[in-house]
Amino acid sequence: MSGADARRPLIAGNWKMYKTVAEAESFVQSLLPRIAGRAGIDVGICPPFPALAAIVDSTRGSSVGVYAQNMHQEPEGAFTGEVSAPMLAELGVQGTILGHSERREQFGESDRALQLKLPAALQAGLEPILCVGETEEERERGDTERKLRHQVQEDLTRVEDARLSEVVIAYEPIWAIGSGKVATAEQAQEAIAFIRALVADRSRVAAERTRILYGGSVKAENAQELLALPDVDGALVGGASLDADTFAAIVAAAP
Ligand code: 13P
Numbered sequence: 001m002s003g004a005d006a007r008r009p010l011i012a013g014n015w016k017m018y019k020t021v022a023e024a025e026s027f028v029q030s031l032l033p034r035i036a037g038r039a040g041i042d043v044g045i046c047p048p049f050p051a052l053a054a055i056v057d058s059t060r061g062s063s064v065g066v067y068a069q070n071m072h073q074e075p076e077g078a079f080t081g082e083v084s085a086p087m088l089a090e091l092g093v094q095g096t097i098l099g100h101s102e103r104r105e106q107f108g109e110s111d112r113a114l115q116l117k118l119p120a121a122l123q124a125g126l127e128p129i130l131c132v133g134e135t136e137e138e139r140e141r142g143d144t145e146r147k148l149r150h151q152v153q154e155d156l157t158r159v160e161d162a163r164l165s166e167v168v169i170a171y172e173p174i175w176a177i178g179s180g181k182v183a184t185a186e187q188a189q190e191a192i193a194f195i196r197a198l199v200a201d202r203s204r205v206a207a208e209r210t211r212i213l214y215g216g217s218v219k220a221e222n223a224q225e226l227l228a229l230p231d232v233d234g235a236l237v238g239g240a241s242l243d244a245d246t247f248a249a250i251v252a253a254a255p
Contacts, residue, residue: 007211009227009254010168010234012044012067012129013241014097014215024051027244028058034248035063041254042234044129045241046097049083056092065094067129070103073116075124085124095127097236099155101174111154119158122166129168129236130155131215132195136175144173145194152198161202165209169195170236176216178238185225188214192231220249227254 019027024047035043046067047055056066072082088096098117103109114130121128132151134144152169159167171191176183183191192212200207214226215236226232234254241247 004230004233006209007233008040008042010042010044010211010213011237011247011251011254012046012213012234013237013247014046014069014100015048015242016069016102016238017048018242019047019051021051021054024055025058027242028055028064030244031248032059032062032064034244035251038063038251041251043251044094046129052088052093053091060092065127066092067127068093068096069100070098070109071096071117071121071126073113073120075120085120085126089124089126093126095129095168096121097129097131097170099151100131101133101172101177105174111151114155115158118155118167119160122159122163127166127168129170129213131170131172131236133172133174133177133216139173139175144191148191148195149198152195156199156202161206164199164203164206168211168213169199170213170215171195172215172236174216178217180217182217182219182222182226183214185229188226189229189231192229196231218250220246220253223250223253 043063044065044067046069068088071085071088072079075084075086099114118128132148134147138147173183195212196207199210211233213234213236214232218235218237219240237250
């Protein structure tokens with residue numbers, strides 16, 4: 001197996017700050033029968049912290065993995081309001097989103113912190129989903145590749161080559177998030193192939209295996225075209241992941 005064949009598609013739903021535990025439970029009860037027949041694909045849901053334990057429990061034995069949306073780089077310490085990788089791993093959480101643009105823009109998440117968070121997640125047995133992407137202004141001034149190069153190179157600095165392919169990367173152009181303005185197939189393929197080439201600069205073997213997702217206004221209507229692109233290994237879905245029917249339709253659209 002090589003290239004895209006070696007990469008199992010991942011469709012993950014980032015719920016952001018939506019759904020109480022009760023709402024999350026009812027989503028899972030509705031989702032599981034809708035995706036039961038779907039083989040050869042990984043499905044992830046990323047609920048807010050309070051719902052993690054309950055959802056790990058109610059998805060046990062299914063194809064759904066549960067991911068957090070953030071974590072602190074230290075295993076423990078005087079960091080009020082933070083949650084560590086070993087605490088998430090103890091719950092049976094499979095991984096965590098790291099470096100989402102909302103955290104970078106609104107909560108001061110830095111490349112420096114991400115350099116520490118990525119190895120800390122791997123060390124605890126968690127699969128990180130590292131988000132990268134350019135603003136509209138950066139795209140317009142032709143700085144997309146420069147931004148992606150900076151984020152991918154900086155954030156992965158402390159991940160050893162042998163573990164690079166355990167990091168999932170999500171290309172999320174900031175202008176496409178929550179805006180209904182989805183990247184064209186050409187833009188998504190081009191940016192994701194570029195990210196793969198950046199990983200290949202570190203390790204060719206890892207680049208063949210690294211799953212790179214597209215995120216930003218993925219809907220049931222546009223999922224099929226995006227997911228069929230050669231370098232796109234899945235999707236990180238925001239708004240459209242909040243409804244079980246819609247999310248199941250996106251899962252069904254994966255090749
Ligand atoms: P939307 O799908 O709502 O645009 O959000 C994308 C996103 O931020 C996923 O992490």
